[in-house]
Amino acid sequence: MLAFVLMQILFALADGGSAGWLWEILGFVAFAILLGGLGLAIVGPLADRPRQPSKGLGRVPTPVAHTSDGRPIYPVVGYTSDGSPITADKAVGYRQPAPPTNPLAIVALIMAFVFPIVAVVLGHVSRAQIRRTGEGGYGLAVAGLVLGYIGVAATLVAIMVVVVATRV
Numbered sequence: 001m002l003a004f005v006l007m008q009i010l011f012a013l014a015d016g017g018s019a020g021w022l023w024e025i026l027g028f029v030a031f032a033i034l035l036g037g038l039g040l041a042i043v044g045p046l047a048d049r050p051r052q053p054s055k056g057l058g059r060v061p062t063p064v065a066h067t068s069d070g071r072p073i074y075p076v077v078g079y080t081s082d083g084s085p086i087t088a089d090k091a092v093g094y095r096q097p098a099p100p101t102n103p104l105a106i107v108a109l110i111m112a113f114v115f116p117i118v119a120v121v122l123g124h125v126s127r128a129q130i131r132r133t134g135e136g137g138y139g140l141a142v143a144g145l146v147l148g149y150i151g152v153a154a155t156l157v158a159i160m161v162v163v164v165a166t167r168v
Contacts, residue, residue, distance in 0.1 A: 061074050061075075061087075061088035061089050062088075072089075074087040074088040074089045074090075075087065075088050076088075098136065099134055099135050099136045100135055100136065101135065101136045101137040101140070102126045102129055102130050102133075102135040102136065102137040102140075102141065104122050104125055104126035104129060104141070105122075105123070105126040105127075105130065105137035105138070105140035105141035105144065106137065106140055107122055107126075107144075108122035108123040108126055108140065108141055108144030108145065108148070109140045109141075109143050109144040109147070110144075111144065111148070112143070112144045112147035112148045112151060113147070113151075116147070116148040116149070116150070116151025116152045116155065117148070117152055118148075119144045119145070119147065119148030119151070120145060120148040120149060120152065122144065123141050123142070123144040123145035123148060124145065126140075126141040126144075127141045127142070127145070
């Protein structure tokens with residue numbers, strides 16, 4: 001979007017400052033907001049659906065019982081050479097599964113390069129979802145927010161420069 005605005009500034013300055021370009025920019029911004037709303041309508045329901053547990057390596061073992069203070073008791077799956085038991089949570093191949101990445105955080109980062117206003121909205125929504133669900137992608141959401149705010153600020157500065165340049 002910033003490239004489009006800068007292109008319009010160059011055309012307006014080279015053209016003698018005609019005001020028709022302003023309507024083109026406003027139309028483009030309206031189109032960006034509409035497209036961002038459509039993207040949110042498509043991605044939003046996907047982000048709220050429950051996650052499927054991973055299969056194979058990385059599965060969390062199921063405890064067979066719990067102690068009186070609430071700690072889980074896992075089944076014995078083998079013994080070491082000295083005879084001490086190996087429980088399912090300590091077996092080779094067990095790893096703590098990584099939380100899934102929030103899809104809105106990914107979309108926010110992508111939109112920061114295309115439609116910065118949409119990136120700001122999606123970045124805030126994805127940060128709220130990440131805090132609520134414990135998903136990954138917090139850094140992606142913050143990067144989308146920062147780049148989105150920079151893009152919005154740069155667009156506003158470019159519009160102000162054009163307005164001042166055309167009045168001179």
